[in-house]
Amino acid sequence: MYCGYCGKARVGVGVGGADDQTEVDHSACASRLGVIDPPRFCGECARRMVVQVTPAGWTAACSRHGEITSAR
Amino acid sequence: MTAAPEQLDVLSVAREQVLEQGVGLSEEQVLEVLQLPDERIPDLLELAHAVRMRWCGPEVEVEGIVSLKTGGCPEDCHFCSQSGQFPSPVRSAWLDIPGLVKAARQTAETGATEFCIVAAVRGPDKRLLSQVRDGIKAIREDGNDIQIACSLGMLTQEQVDELVEMGVHRYNHNLETARSHFPNVVTTHSWEERWDTLKMIRDAGMEVCCGGIIGMGETLAQRAEFAVQLAALEPDEVPLNFLIPNPGTPYENYPVVEGPDALRAVGAFRLALPRTILRFAGGRELTFGDLGAKQGMLGGVNAIIVGNYLTNLGRPAQDDLDMLDELSMPIKELSKTL
Ligand SMILES: [Zn+2]
Ligand SMILES: [Zn+2]
Numbered sequence: 001m002y003c004g005y006c007g008k009a010r011v012g013v014g015v016g017g018a019d020d021q022t023e024v025d026h027s028a029c030a031s032r033l034g035v036i037d038p039p040r041f042c043g044e045c046a047r048r049m050v051v052q053v054t055p056a057g058w059t060a061a062c063s064r065h066g067e068i069t070s071a072r
Numbered sequence: 073m074t075a076a077p078e079q080l081d082v083l084s085v086a087r088e089q090v091l092e093q094g095v096g097l098s099e100e101q102v103l104e105v106l107q108l109p110d111e112r113i114p115d116l117l118e119l120a121h122a123v124r125m126r127w128c129g130p131e132v133e134v135e136g137i138v139s140l141k142t143g144g145c146p147e148d149c150h151f152c153s154q155s156g157q158f159p160s161p162v163r164s165a166w167l168d169i170p171g172l173v174k175a176a177r178q179t180a181e182t183g184a185t186e187f188c189i190v191a192a193v194r195g196p197d198k199r200l201l202s203q204v205r206d207g208i209k210a211i212r213e214d215g216n217d218i219q220i221a222c223s224l225g226m227l228t229q230e231q232v233d234e235l236v237e238m239g240v241h242r243y244n245h246n247l248e249t250a251r252s253h254f255p256n257v258v259t260t261h262s263w264e265e266r267w268d269t270l271k272m273i274r275d276a277g278m279e280v281c282c283g284g285i286i287g288m289g290e291t292l293a294q295r296a297e298f299a300v301q302l303a304a305l306e307p308d309e310v311p312l313n314f315l316i317p318n319p320g321t322p323y324e325n326y327p328v329v330e331g332p333d334a335l336r337a338v339g340a341f342r343l344a345l346p347r348t349i350l351r352f353a354g355g356r357e358l359t360f361g362d363l364g365a366k367q368g369m370l371g372g373v374n375a376i377i378v379g380n381y382l383t384n385l386g387r388p389a390q391d392d393l394d395m396l397d398e399l400s401m402p403i404k405e406l407s408k409t410l
Contacts, residue, residue: 055175
């Protein structure tokens with residue numbers, strides 16, 4: 001629902017009201033997410049997560065939705 | 073057309089002065105190198121590589137770094153996503169001791185000889201230093217003999233002595249940029265305060281690691297100024313970063329350093345610092361992609377940070393290890409002699 005890089009909605013930000021399903025462009029976010037940056041915002045609720053980067057991976061924790069970790 | 077007189081070409085001068093005699097370039101000469109046209113970049117990198125091989129040797133020093141204390145820093149370094157003064161999405165976090173031990177183990181497993189423990193602070197307080205002490209003890213108890221470096225901000229003499237006593241062999245404290253540009257980048261402390269910490273580290277017998285970031289709005293002349301200011305410090309290691317424009321920071325919309333400019337900087341810094349460990353640090357993925365990393369390694373760089381950085385991700389360590397293998401560059405090993 002929300003972009004892990006910028007924290008904004010993935011669809012319909014106020015363009016056409018609550019039912020708006022317009023895709024929002026996050027291509028610039030996508031070029032950094034997972035490559036240069038770990039996720040900073042929870043995909044479920046857009047809260048800022050507590051993120052720990054380590055040499056071989058990262059963990060990101062939302063106070064409401066728990067922790068996610070990198071694959072590697 | 074006749075060719076330009078050889079003796080006026082900065083690379084010809086550098087071949088004699090730096091490669092043969094080991095004398096780093098002056099500020100004016102570094103600036104000339106930074107202004108070389110794109111078609112001279114291969115010549116520059118070839119010379120910088122020869123200088124590195126002659127004065128440092130073929131070995132590459134591999135390092136891993138980890139953030140022990142992330143975010144919430146009171147300082148206002150404009151490039152940094154960890155300052156508490158900007159609306160950056162980076163939240164405060166502390167790494168616990170088991171996490172630190174694991175990070176050190178993962179780093180050692182790559183063949184790295186250096187593990188740098190970093191904290192986003194103005195300077196360490198008692199809590200941080202005790203965390204570092206406990207962390208180093210736990211890393212040793214884990215059977216890991218990797219060399220430990222720290223980067224904990226500005227230090228008092230007492231704190232310097234304490235780190236020496238803990239067995240920290242190298243300390244990182246970046247001057248970040250030219251002295252003349254520093255006030256544009258940081259307003260909460262001065263370049264001179266950083267210099268003072270560096271002198272204390274040197275005098276205490278720790279190795280000095282001091283570099284900075286290219287691409288923070290400095291002019292080419294200031295880039296040259298920075299290179300010779302670093303050379304005057306005679307650091308054991310210079311980490312060279314390229315700006316990662318991080319969201320929420322004052323530099324979030326700064327352009328990424330272009331590959332050719334970054335390569336000129338790499339070559340020029342090597343020619344200013346023939347004997348130092350010149351390390352590829354943050355931002356190289358964004359600036360170069362995979363290809364440029366190799367060009368840099370063949371252009372004067374003789375050390376890398378593998379894996380992730382403090383808040384940004386790097387490419388997988390194995391990719392860099394494979395690259396070194398492909399380049400037939402041996403990884404520096406821990407000294408076997410006691
Ligand atoms: Zn986004
Ligand atoms: Zn959430």
